[in-house]
């Protein structure tokens with residue numbers, strides 16, 4: 547594997563019974579890169595994420611993170627090595643405050659002092675100072691998503707996976723999420739799975755298109771949207787254009 551790669555998969559496969567959800571994926575991204583992953587429903591994007599984080603065990607192939615093979619490693623080991631994931635459903639504690647949530651996440655990786663520093667930094671970087679003491683369950687949907695993202699950031703991952711971070715967000719919340727992803731990407735590699743094409747366009751990154759568990763196309767968004775194969779399987783559908 548190239549020294550430049552933060553993540554590489556080789557012939558990665560996942561079967562669920564007779565369904566080949568991930569069907570031999572050779573994926574590679576550079577250290578420091580921001581990459582978007584798109585594809586129609588059922589294309590295998592979430593399964594790919596879960597294989598990388600160890601939430602699911604691969605049926606075949608290899609996963610290499612930061613120069614080290616992580617295939618078959620447990621999720622907590624992979625987390626400690628530096629891969630963080632924000633799943634579609636926020637894993638916040640609704641009954642605790644923003645600061646308490648960030649603290650619990652930060653303590654997974656840091657000493658008491660280090661965690662305190664990380665919490666303060668996340669509150670600042672996420673611009674959550676006004677709501678730091680507020681109970682997360684009382685916050686608007688967008689803010690809960692940002693707290694969830696902050697909890698992953700507080701662990702200082704080298705690679706952050708974001709599964710549909712803008713789902714259910716209003717336009718101004720989406721705008722702020724674009725900025726937040728740039729902040730995250732200033733010191734971590736990032737992969738974003740999204741259905742919102744305008745959001746992907748705003749992120750202005752290299753895009754990988756999944757279809758039926760395989761990589762169909764990899765290119766910049768302009769070329770992806772013009773590609774007839776992509777239009778056929780995905781962008782031609784009114785819901786996604």
Ligand SMILES: Nc1ncnc2c1ncn2[C@@H]1O[C@H](COP(=O)(O)OP(=O)(O)OP(=O)(O)O)[C@@H](O)[C@H]1O
Nearest residue numbers: 562565566567585586587588589590591592593594
């Ligand atoms: N736990 C599971 N058991 C059985 N089949 C599964 C499981 N998880 C996913 N699948 C199947 O694997 C395929 C890929 O699903 P996956 O959720 O990875 O797609 P996706 O691209 O993330 O879709 P979406 O955009 O709708 O989230 C689908 O056919 C799905 O039904």
